[in-house]
Amino acid sequence: MNRDKPKYKQIVDAAVIAIAENGYHQAQVSKIAKQAGVADGTIYLYFKNKEDILISVFQEKMGVFVENLTEIIQKGKTPIEKLSNMIDNHFQVLANDHHLATVTQLELRQSNKDIRMKINMILKEYLRLLDEILIEGMTKGDFDPTMDVRVARQMVFGTIDENITTWVMNEFRYDLLESAPKVKKLLINGLKG
Amino acid sequence: MNRDKPKYKQIVDAAVIAIAENGYHQAQVSKIAKQAGVADGTIYLYFKNKEDILISVFQEKMGVFVENLTEIIQKGKTPIEKLSNMIDNHFQVLANDHHLATVTQLELRQSNKDIRMKINMILKEYLRLLDEILIEGMTKGDFDPTMDVRVARQMVFGTIDENITTWVMNEFRYDLLESAPKVKKLLINGLKG
Amino acid sequence: MNRDKPKYKQIVDAAVIAIAENGYHQAQVSKIAKQAGVADGTIYLYFKNKEDILISVFQEKMGVFVENLTEIIQKGKTPIEKLSNMIDNHFQVLANDHHLATVTQLELRQSNKDIRMKINMILKEYLRLLDEILIEGMTKGDFDPTMDVRVARQMVFGTIDENITTWVMNEFRYDLLESAPKVKKLLINGLKG
Amino acid sequence: MNRDKPKYKQIVDAAVIAIAENGYHQAQVSKIAKQAGVADGTIYLYFKNKEDILISVFQEKMGVFVENLTEIIQKGKTPIEKLSNMIDNHFQVLANDHHLATVTQLELRQSNKDIRMKINMILKEYLRLLDEILIEGMTKGDFDPTMDVRVARQMVFGTIDENITTWVMNEFRYDLLESAPKVKKLLINGLKG
DNA sequence: GATGAATGAGCGTTCATTCAT
DNA sequence: TATGAATGAACGCTCATTCAT
Numbered sequence: 015m016n017r018d019k020p021k022y023k024q025i026v027d028a029a030v031i032a033i034a035e036n037g038y039h040q041a042q043v044s045k046i047a048k049q050a051g052v053a054d055g056t057i058y059l060y061f062k063n064k065e066d067i068l069i070s071v072f073q074e075k076m077g078v079f080v081e082n083l084t085e086i087i088q089k090g091k092t093p094i095e096k097l098s099n100m101i102d103n104h105f106q107v108l109a110n111d112h113h114l115a116t117v118t119q120l121e122l123r124q125s126n127k128d129i130r131m132k133i134n135m136i137l138k139e140y141l142r143l144l145d146e147i148l149i150e151g152m153t154k155g156d157f158d159p160t161m162d163v164r165v166a167r168q169m170v171f172g173t174i175d176e177n178i179t180t181w182v183m184n185e186f187r188y189d190l191l192e193s194a195p196k197v198k199k200l201l202i203n204g205l206k207g
Numbered sequence: 208m209n210r211d212k213p214k215y216k217q218i219v220d221a222a223v224i225a226i227a228e229n230g231y232h233q234a235q236v237s238k239i240a241k242q243a244g245v246a247d248g249t250i251y252l253y254f255k256n257k258e259d260i261l262i263s264v265f266q267e268k269m270g271v272f273v274e275n276l277t278e279i280i281q282k283g284k285t286p287i288e289k290l291s292n293m294i295d296n297h298f299q300v301l302a303n304d305h306h307l308a309t310v311t312q313l314e315l316r317q318s319n320k321d322i323r324m325k326i327n328m329i330l331k332e333y334l335r336l337l338d339e340i341l342i343e344g345m346t347k348g349d350f351d352p353t354m355d356v357r358v359a360r361q362m363v364f365g366t367i368d369e370n371i372t373t374w375v376m377n378e379f380r381y382d383l384l385e386s387a388p389k390v391k392k393l394l395i396n397g398l399k400g
Numbered sequence: 401m402n403r404d405k406p407k408y409k410q411i412v413d414a415a416v417i418a419i420a421e422n423g424y425h426q427a428q429v430s431k432i433a434k435q436a437g438v439a440d441g442t443i444y445l446y447f448k449n450k451e452d453i454l455i456s457v458f459q460e461k462m463g464v465f466v467e468n469l470t471e472i473i474q475k476g477k478t479p480i481e482k483l484s485n486m487i488d489n490h491f492q493v494l495a496n497d498h499h500l501a502t503v504t505q506l507e508l509r510q511s512n513k514d515i516r517m518k519i520n521m522i523l524k525e526y527l528r529l530l531d532e533i534l535i536e537g538m539t540k541g542d543f544d545p546t547m548d549v550r551v552a553r554q555m556v557f558g559t560i561d562e563n564i565t566t567w568v569m570n571e572f573r574y575d576l577l578e579s580a581p582k583v584k585k586l587l588i589n590g591l592k593g
Numbered sequence: 594m595n596r597d598k599p600k601y602k603q604i605v606d607a608a609v610i611a612i613a614e615n616g617y618h619q620a621q622v623s624k625i626a627k628q629a630g631v632a633d634g635t636i637y638l639y640f641k642n643k644e645d646i647l648i649s650v651f652q653e654k655m656g657v658f659v660e661n662l663t664e665i666i667q668k669g670k671t672p673i674e675k676l677s678n679m680i681d682n683h684f685q686v687l688a689n690d691h692h693l694a695t696v697t698q699l700e701l702r703q704s705n706k707d708i709r710m711k712i713n714m715i716l717k718e719y720l721r722l723l724d725e726i727l728i729e730g731m732t733k734g735d736f737d738p739t740m741d742v743r744v745a746r747q748m749v750f751g752t753i754d755e756n757i758t759t760w761v762m763n764e765f766r767y768d769l770l771e772s773a774p775k776v777k778k779l780l781i782n783g784l785k786g
Numbered sequence: 787g788a789t790g791a792a793t794g795a796g797c798g799t800t801c802a803t804t805c806a807t
Numbered sequence: 808t809a810t811g812a813a814t815g816a817a818c819g820c821t822c823a824t825t826c827a828t
Contacts, residue, residue, distance in 0.1 A: 039319055043802060044811095053810045055804080064802060124317045127230055134376060158396075165389040168373060169366040169397075176365025177358065183327065196358040203351075204362075204397025214791095236819060246793045248821075257819065425705055429823060430790095439789040441825080450823060510703045513616055520762060544782075551775040554759060555752040555783075562751025563744065569713065582744040589737075590748075590783025600812095622798060632814045634800080643798065 017070075022060050025050045029071050034113035038121040043067075065129055072122060072133045075114055076140065078107060083143045093151030094202060097170070100147065101198050104174055109190045112182075119179045141167055151205065158207025170201055210263075215253045218243045222264050227306035231314040236260075258322055265315060265326045268307055269333065271300060276336045286344030290363070290398075291391050293340065297367055298390075302383045305375075312372045334360060344398065351400020363394055403456075408446050411436045415457050420499035424507040429453075451515055458508060458519045461500055462526065464493060469529045479537030480588060483556070486533065487584050490560055495576045498568075505565045527553055537591065544593025556587055596649075601639045604629045608650050613692035617700040622646075644708055651701060651712050654693055655719065657686060662722045672730030676749070676784075677777050679726065683753055684776075688769045691761075698758045720746060730784065737786020749780055 028050030033041040043064055047054045061067045082103045090096035108115040122133065148166050151157035157166070177197055181190045209215065221243030226234040236257055240247045254260045275296045283289035301308040315326065341359050344350035350359070370390055374383045402408065414436030419427040429450055433440045447453045468489045476482035494501040508519065534552050537543035543552070563583055567576045595601065607629030612620040622643055626633045640646045661682045669675035687694040701712065727745050730736035736745070756776055760769045 037320055042800085047811095054802090054812095055810055056808085058803070059808070120320070120323075124319065126232060126317060127313060130313070131376070161393065162386070162389045164373075165370065165386050166393060168369045169362070169390070169393050172365035172367070172369025173362040174365075175369065176361040180357075180361055193355070193358055196355045197362070199400075200354060200359060200362050200397045203400055204393045207392075207396055235817090240794095247795095247819090248793055249791080251820070252791070423706055428821085433790095440791095440823090441789055442787085444824070445787070506706070506709075510705065512618060512703060513699060516699070517762070547779060548772070548775045550759075551756065551772050552779060554755040555748070555776070555779050558751035558753075558755025559748040560751075561755065562747040566743075566747055579741070579744055582741045583748070585786075586740060586745060586748050586783045589786055590779045593778075593782055621796090626815095633798090633816090634814055635812085637799070638812070 017060070019060070021050075021052065021056070023074070025052065025057060025060055025067065026071055026074050029067050030075070030113050030117050033071075033121045034116040038124040041121075065125075068122065068125055068129055069132050069136070071117065073136050075118065076136050079104065080139050080143065082107070083140060087143060087146065093147050093154060093156045096147045097151070097202065097205075098198050100144065101174060101201070102194055105178070105190055105194045105197075108178055112186055115178065115182050115186075119175075119182045141171060144170060148205070157205040161205070161207060166205060169204060173197060173201060209253070212253070214243075214245065214249070215263075216267070218245065218250060218253055218260065219264055219267050222260050223268070223306050223310050226261075226264075226314045227309040231317040234314075258318075261315065261318055261322055262325050262329075264310065266329050268311065269329050272297065273332050273336065275300070276333060280336060280339065286340050286347060286349045287395060289340045290344070290395065293337065294367060294391050294394070295387055298371070298383055298387045301371055305379055308371060308375050308379075312368075312375045334364065337363060341398070350398040354398065354400060359398060362397060366390060366394060403446070405446070407436075407438065407442070409460070411438065411443060411446055411453065412457055412460050415453050416461070416499050416503050419457075419507045420502040424510040427507075451511075454508065454511055454515055455518050455522070457503065459522050461504065462522050465490065466525050466529065468493070469526060473529060473532065479533050479540060479542045482533045483537070483588065483591075484584050486530065487560060487587070488580055491564070491576055491580045491583075494564055498572055501564065501568050501572075505561075505568045527557060530556060534591070543591040547591070547593060552591060555590060559583060559587060595639070598639070600629075600631065600635070601649075602653070604631065604636060604639055604646065605650055605653050608646050609654070609692050609696050612647075612650075612700045613695040617703040620700075644704075647701065647704055647708055648711050648715075650696065652715055654697065655715050658683065659718050659722065661686070662719060666722060666725060672726050672733060672735045673781060675726045676730070676781065679723065680753060680777050680780070681773055684757070684769055684773045687757055691765055694757065694761050694765075698754075698761045720750065723749060727784070736784040740784070740786060745784060748783060752776060752780060 025046065029041070029046045032046045032049045036045060043057055044054050046067065047057050050057075057067070061070065083100055086099040086103060087096055090099055108118070123130070125133075144167055145163055148157060148163055148170075152159045152161065152163075174197065177193055178190065181188065181193075218239065222234070222239045225239045225242045229238060236250055237247050239260065240250050243250075250260070254263065276293055279292040279296060280289055283292055301311070316323070318326070337360055338356055341350060341356055341363075345352045345354065345356070367390065370386055371383065374381065374386075411432065415427070415432045418432045418435045422431060429443055430440050432453065433443050436443075443453070447456065469486055472485040472489060473482055476485055494504070509516065511519075530553055531549055534543060534549055534556075538545045538547065538549070560583065563579055564576065567574065567579075604625065608620070608625045611625045611628045615624060622636055623633050625646065626636050629636075636646070640649065662679055665678040665682060666675055669678055687697070702709070704712070723746055724742055727736060727742050727749075731738045731740065731742070753776065756772055757769065760767065760772075
């Protein structure tokens with residue numbers, strides 16, 4: 015079950031494609047295996063079970079968001095700049111990968127409570143970094159120092175998420191990136207207090 | 208398939224409980240029937256199939272939100288008051304019915320694309336009413352007249368939704384209603400521009 | 401369960417239509433009831449169960465064949481004339497009632513062994529009359545006196561039956577009655593020995 | 594879905610037994626699987642669905658009739674000899690396999706129209722070969738050159754079929770093979786004209 | 787007699803997982 | 808490691824029959 019071997023990533027990527035193209039419930043293990051070019055049984059040399067594939071998909075892909083956000087925080091000067099770059103990054107990554115957007119915004123949410131609980135655990139790290147930005151902003155006076163961080167974080171993440179989900183549901187018919195400045199303006203106004 | 212007979216509502220309510228307690232995929236028709244105190248076959252006198260039960264659950268329950276919001280819009284004086292009351296209503300209805308909250312925020316989202324598309328159609332009416340409030344606010348000067356209504360609506364709904372979902376995922380461990388004033392403050396600040 | 405009341409015949413006739421138009425397996429009791437213009441439950445005031453309806457259909461309709469054949473035997477002069485008239489009658493009755501032909505030749509044969517055993521019991525009387533004609537022919541020298549009556553009867557009935565079934569399966573696309581003289585010629589040649 | 598693997602024939606044979614012993618409607622897939630000594634799911638590696646099993650049963654078994662008849666036609670000298678051998682073969686194959694006789698004469702006829710249409714397509718080849726014999730006989734003067742081939746074919750097949758069906762319905766209580774010479778004599782007389 | 791709402795047993799099929807090769 | 812044939816548990820839906828009115 016070595017997660018560094020090339021076949022591991024090969025299967026994770028195949029899962030994204032299989033789920034995006036067939037839908038969550040139609041992405042049987044055999045389809046993922048076929049897409050990955052391996053036998054059904056081979057999947058089980060790298061993953062404990064199907065649930066493990068799905069969680070790994072999220073983990074691997076979410077990793078990119080966390081890495082990018084870590085860098086954004088390091089390089090950014092002001093909290094507002096950091097928040098702005100975070101939103102841009104979030105929108106850009108998904109705007110550039112429709113398969114991934116479909117999987118994270120629609121398909122993976124059809125998984126059962128257990129899986130989504132685990133997915134939420136993975137998301138935690140990303141939200142922790144967001145909290146960091148918000149707290150810095152409150153301390154430095156860029157954001158309302160009296161606001162509730164949890165609620166503020168939920169506003170930021172909920173707004174971004176809803177935006178992207180709507181775009182996916184509309185089958186990418188408009189340019190997601192055009193919404194970014196509007197989202198930023200509204201959110202920053204909200205946070206300024 | 209008469210939707211006015213008492214058994215119709217009886218089954219819809221039973222479905223909410225069965226789904227909340229067992230999870231979407233474990234809420235077999237037989238469990239819903241048992242919960243409703245009717246025979247399995249009786250379900251099919253009132254619903255075309257299982258999918259129809261789920262859509263009806265959403266329809267019936269969402270109906271309350273739409274009715275309440277309609278009244279709120281009629282009675283409210285200012286757009287801000289209307290928005291405020293809408294948020295209060297949304298939080299209160301779900302804070303008072305944990306089963307319903309579980310079903311709408313977690314379980315029903317596991318349904319397949321078809322069902323979710325239909326659920327979205329039902330949601331549309333609610334979002335249209337929200338748009339009404341926002342546009343009135345833009346016209347009257349309460350909200351930023353230059354903002355994008357769609358993005359603003361996504362912020363309001365996304366923030367509310369994310370808040371409630373987090374609360375459900377945390378298994379109702381804190382008081383949802385305490386978040387309402389904070390959510391309102393943040394959102395209204397954001398919309399004011 | 402009075403079989404003389406008008407509703408009894410009404411339901412039998414409705415069954416023929418319902419079965420002919422929907423097929424044996426799609427002719428649910430509720431469809432037969434609807435076709436007859438009575439409630440589902442009413443069926444059970446006249447018939448023990450669904451099987452009883454089907455057997456009654458055959459019984460009532462077969463009755464016509466037996467009555468006609470009895471008269472043919474009484475009025476006929478020679479065994480060959482009687483056989484000839486029997487074949488004509490058999491073809492004519494079904495050529496005039498496509499619904500009935502469909503039901504007896506195709507649909508009713510989809511019933512289970514039990515029902516078909518009972519149908520065969522009803523058929524017995526008709527075959528007994530046919531035997532009478534054959535035996536008279538053997539005695540009078542019109543037919544081969546050394547032939548096996550059972551086998552001869554099976555030839556006559558099997559040939560008639562196969563002819564009509566093929567015609568039904570070809571959806572009545574040709575004129576069944578044109579085959580009658582040919583069938584008669586072949587059979588009588590066979591029987592003459 | 595490889596039809597050459599041993600398990601394919603294994604399941605077809607099991608289906609004949611399961612249907613003969615339980616009746617068409619009581620021969621559930623699970624019973625066929627059990628009889629074949631495989632898991633339920635294995636059935637679906639070799640057959641598209643239950644209907645496909647039934648059609649395959651007929652196809653495989655009818656194949657024997659067609660093969661035998663082809664050989665009979667090749668080896669036979671006169672049309673009468675060929676017809677005679679065909680009847681013998683038809684009777685012998687079924688006299689030697691009561692299960693198969695039950696299935697072809699009684700149980701398979703309970704299938705729905707679709708299946709029976711497909712079964713009829715398979716039967717067509719057998720009837721075509723019979724037609725060949727009849728036409729040769731008409732040409733060579735063994736059979737009445739003025740007879741209608743279709744009607745003649747229906748007499749031959751109908752007589753054979755009715756004979757065997759009666760024997761099955763009488764639960765094999767008499768020796769089917771004793772009827773063969775009688776059937777042949779009657780039919781050949783009929784065809785001679 | 788007549789109704790029709792309610793009943794509940796019964797089954798074909800899918801698919802994640804295993805394991806002999 | 809890798810394979811893929813085989814497994815078998817699990818469930819939505821139909822429809823003949825009943826029975827309170």
